[in-house]
Amino acid sequence: MVSKNNFAPVWVETDYPDQVIDVGEVTLGEDCRNKMSDASKRKAEKNTLVQVACALLNSGGGIIVAKSKNKDYNYTTDGIGLDLELGFGDLVKPSLIQDHFSFLQQGIGLLIFVKTWCAGLANDESTNARICSAESHLYKRSGTSAIQIAPTEAAELLQKKKKETKKNRDRQEEPPAKRPLLSSSNQNIEMPNPVKLFCSKEYVRLGETLGFGEDMHVEFKSFEKETSVKKRLSDTLPKYISAFANTDGGFLLIGVNDKTKKVVGCGKDENPSDIENEVDKAFRKVIPVHCAHCEKQENCKYSLKIINVLGESDVHCGFILALEINKFCCVVFSENPDSWKMDGKNIKSLEAGEWLEMMTGTDPVIDQLCQGFEKELSMSAAPPQCKPVYGLKGSARLDALQNTLFPVQTDGINGRPETLCTEMFAKYPNLENIMKPEGVRGVLIMSRSWAVDLDQEKNDEVVFDALLISENSPPTLYTVVQESKPDLWKHARLTAFQLKQKLVNLGGYPGMICVIPKVLECHSGALIPREIRHSDFNLDVCYPDSYGSPDIEALLRSLVIVLLSFRSCVSDQLGCEFLNLLTAEQFDILHSKYYFKNFRKVFVHGLPGTGKTVIAAQLMRKIKITLHCKTEEILYICENQPLRRFMEKQDISQCVTRLTFMREDFSMVKHIVVDEAQNFRKDEDDKDWYKKAKKISKNGVFWIFLDYFQTSHTEYNSLPQFEDQNPIVCLTVGVRNGSSIHDFIIQKMRNIVSSWFSEREVRMKDHMEELCNNANCAHTFSGKFKTLKKTQSEIIDFVILTIQTLFSQGHSCKDIAILCCTKEECVKYYSPLLLQLRKKKKVNFAQADDTDKNSIVFDSIRRFSGLERNIVFVMNPVVHKYQQEIGENLLLSAASRARTQLYVLYEKQ
Structure with missing residues (x-):
């Protein structure tokens, strides 16, 4: 049994871009251990090494540094000692020691390289537990x-x-009458x-x-x-x-x-x-x-x-x-399990509740809830820290995304993204040959800052980074700088370390993996020597040969997850966190095409269901770490309160509605992101929100997300004329709605284009028509779409019966929204529906502000703008005469809120 003593190992910063734990002096080798007279000390040393190994196995792997007490120690002849070998062996059962550990002697010390634990197959017959443990203390x-x-x-x-x-x-x-007698x-x-x-x-x-x-x-x-x-x-x-x-x-x-x-x-x-x-x-x-x-x-x-x-x-x-x-x-x-993980730079003993939660973690059951998703990374075959990852069913799967973004050629190095490679190699021609070795196949992936891509602070001294993933060599991260300055090597090491950790703990790469940092001077292409560290045990960056042959395609698939994953908004409905993947189109906008240091002001025209709000949130995260911003320096503006509250919970920025923005002073704000801008209006005092936002963000980032197809009013929205919106980014790949719902949305878009625009808006009409022609669905999941014409009482009966069926299939109140065009329609349907539903099952209605509650949302189409639910009922979407020109827009907006099922219900006159 492993003791729970306080032990001396410490996390140390070394030239290794890895988690390195120094356990101090220990007795290594079989002969030396046999000569030790104090059995308790020998046992304590073994327990310490097992604890450290367990913590690293559960935290993405790393390196244990052990100095030998015996000055004549030789790993080749002495080994590590039988007791330590048995300790490591018991820890990784049913795997073999060599599956998780590599050993390399340096001087009189031993470097123990620890590969991540993985819940996948340990061998042909058995499967590992979700996390590594010495003892469960469950009987x-x-x-x-x-x-x-x-x-x-x-x-x-x-x-x-x-x-x-x-x-x-x-x-x-x-x-009671039907209940059988309970057996013992x-x-x-x-x-x-x-x-x-x-x-x-x-x-x-x-x-x-x-x-x-x-x-x-x-x-x-x-x-x-x-x-x-x-x-x-x-x-x-x-x-x-x-x-x-x-x-x-x-x-x-x-x-x-x-x-x-x-x-x-x-x-x-x-x-x-x-x-x-x-x-x-x-x-x-x-x-x-x-x-x-x-x-x-x-x-x-x-x-x-x-x-x-x-x-x-x-x-x-x-x-x-x-x-x-x-x-x-x-x-x-009987007591807390003997299991450990890294908590920052400390080794933490897992408490029983946390251990059980990690050990029994499973992928969410999404068959009924999110039928449009399919699994890309399962917890049952991933390292302990990973979360499940789901992509859209029938969309570009993980391997297809990898082939699109980071294709591997039959020979040679493929540079991605091409535009950034061309730009940087043209500017710094001496770099091209150094970072493109001949005779191997692989991918060179450039980024203006890999630190930012990994959600770390940007170093402004770095010109760009390039990650080389090739066969027969560990991944190499080149950090390109103008000149050598203090701490640049430290930045390069930390970025390489974070990349390695995320490839394992987020991307799910299960193999032996390291990322080697190198620092280059941009004009000459010369390597800048690393800083020399003076210590008793100086470490050279040298990994065992087992780290030199990564599975390139598997590694790139893990990289796709690292770069494209984001927390699914369905996580809150399930009560457990899982990740979705950006589309290639969304990734391109965020990471390469429109880098916001060059494009400070951008108009994003996104079709319904293309993920504008997701991109807005990701954009603000990038602004925060790239431009070293505080939360109060970034402002998110939308039209309605429910969407504001939804974004506020993400804790990225200040979040306000347009009305609040016009009333208050925002002296701390430097960067502004506007969402659903087509529904903004001029203030009652004839003040212009666009002019105010432009003035505040004149030296910062100002991105405006809008969709003219979802316009919900006929008043002036203060946006510049279409001709003056520059640059324009277009999002045309639908990701939210089932394909049958998406087809209905496209039909409504074409109706809007054909009837909405006047003769003097020809250029805008051409633009909108082009968007319609380019629109496509990212997946093949059909979903369910139905439109019916019934009397009011028949509509109420239909909704009640359908909701009862949904409950019997495993859906909950959190999956459903009932939307009306006007407040009058809400009043007409609210009481009869709630009364009848409560007779059948205990349910509650909530407004769009409380979309995270386990209640059916019952509200207007306008107030639910920017939000989504799996199943949406649209009640009698017929607008008043003075709103007829936006009737199709309102219906389209309501339809685009539905992920999997849409019911459009018209009243018979």
């Missing part, structure tokens, strides 16, 4: 024994508990009568033989020779509490010989109240962990009967401790 009953559960079994145990809980809950919800297997075990009779006694005789033996529900312990029963209880009880509570409950009888079944007694000189206190302490020491599905949230229950043991002439000879331990609804740990 169960197996026959007459209490055995420790292997980490790989923890998920199985929890799944079994979930099924039992659900089964019992379903039974309790059935009407569905309750705490009904103990055999002999055990119950024995535990009801006030005293027993010394030497008396019990009429029953040990089994799964009964355990005997003697403790007759123990000088301190209290200490033995403290050491022993947690294990048996965990075992009985995690199985079917049972009895621990202390003071009975387990071989002869005879009463021997224990604790003759102990005070019964002290024993009771010790047992109570043991139950407070164990760690009960409730699962998310559990409603009980109670502690492990028990009862203790202390029975007197009498000898001849009724002489007191001790006690029998009859401890009944109830079955627990979830799981009970």
Whole structure:
């Protein structure tokens, strides 16, 4: 068992772009360990190394630095020592040591290179647990024994508990007349009568033989020779509490010989109240962990009967401790597991709840919720820190995105993106040959700042970065600078380190991986030597050969996840976080085509469902780290409160509506991002929001996202004329809506183009027509679209019946929105729908402001602008005469809010 002692290892900054933990001086090699006289020191050293190795395995890998106490140490002849080899071997079972560790001697020290743990196949027959652990400290009953559960079994145990809980809950919800009798297997075990009779006694005789033996529900312990029963209880009880509570409950009888079944007694000189206190302490020491599905949230229950043991002439000879331990609804740990991870620069011991959550983590069940998604990276085959990644069903899959963005040629190096490569090599011609080695295949990926791409602060001394991924060589990150300056090497190392960590912990790359930093002078192309570090154990950047042959395509797929992933807005509905991927079009805008240091003001014309708000959020994150901004220096402006509140929760910037923007002063603001700008209007005092925003951001970034197809009013919106909007970026790839819904949206767009524009708006009409022609859906998921014409009462009945069906299929209130054109329509449908639905099932309606609540959103189309839900009902989308010219726009806007199902319901006149 690994001890939980305080240990000395420290995270150190070295020339290695990796997590490096220095464990100080240890005894290495078999012969040296045999000569050590102090076994406890030897064990402590092994435990320390196992702890550090476990932490690195669970945190993306890294390097352990160990200095040998033996000045004659030679790894080739001495090895690492059998005890350490066994410790590492037990840690990574069922994998082999060489699957996770490489060793390299440097001087009298040893570098231990640790590859990330991965939940994928360890070999042809078995699968690793989700995280690496030395001991679980979870027990169960197996026959007459209490055995420790292997980490790989923890998920199985929890799944079994979930099924039992659900089964019992379903039974309790059935009407009493229909409910079958519960069998003993569905309750705490009904103990055999002999055990119950024995535990009801006030005293027993010394030497008396019990009429029953040990089994799964009964355990005997003697403790007759123990000088301190209290200490033995403290050491022993947690294990048996965990075992009985995690199985079917049972009895621990202390003071009975387990071989002869005879009463021997224990604790003759102990005070019964002290024993009771010790047992109570043991139950407070164990760690009960409730699962998310559990409603009980109670502690492990028990009862203790202390029975007197009498000898001849009724002489007191001790006690029998009859401890009944109830079955627990979830799981009970005897103590926190022996499992560690890196927490920044510290090694952190995982607590039981966190360990269980990580160990049992699974991909979200999205069959009904998000039918348009398909899995790109699964938690069941990824390193411990990874989150599941989903792409759009039928869209460019991960390998297709990789081939589009970072294609690997049959030979030679492919430079990407081409425009940036051309620009930089033209400006700095001496760099091209150095960074394009001949005779190997691979990809050279340029970025104006790889630090920014990895969500790190930009270094303004860096001209650009180039990542070379090629065969037969570790990835190399070239940092190109104007001149050598202090801390540039440190910046290069940290960027390479962050890239390596993200390739593993976000992108899911499971192999041995390092990223080698190199710093180049831009004009000459000369390598700038790294800083020389003076220390007792100077490390050269030299990885073992096992790091020199990465799987190029797999590595590039992980890189695609690193660069294109973002938190899915559906995560909140599921209650667990997972990631989606940007499209190639969205990535191109954010990372290469329109770099905002060159294009300070940009108009983004995005069609419905193309992800304008997603890009706006990603853009603000880039502004923050590239231009070294504080949150209050970036301002996000939209028209309606619900969208403002949604963006405010992301904590990237200040978020206000147009009305607030016009009322208040924003002296701290330097950069502005405007969303849904087509629906902005002039202030009542005839003030112009566009002029104010332009003035505030005159030295900063000013991006305006808009979609004329979703215009919801006929007033002047203060935007410049189409001819004066420059540059214009277009988003035409739909990602939100099922293809059947997308087709309906395209139809409405064509209707708008044909009827909305006057003769003097010919250029704008041509532009909008071109957008329609270029519009396409990024995926093949159809979804469901239906349009019906019914009476008001029939519409109400249809909505109620459809929602009931959706609930029976596993959908929740959080999936549904009911949208009306006007407040009058909202009033007309609100009460009858809510009244009828509450008769069928307990439901609540909420306005668009509360879209994160588990309620059906019931609101106007305008207020729901910029938001989305899986299923949308559009109620009688017929506008008043004075709004007829935007009737199609409102319907299109409502339709584009639906991800998977859309119902457009017209009233019969």
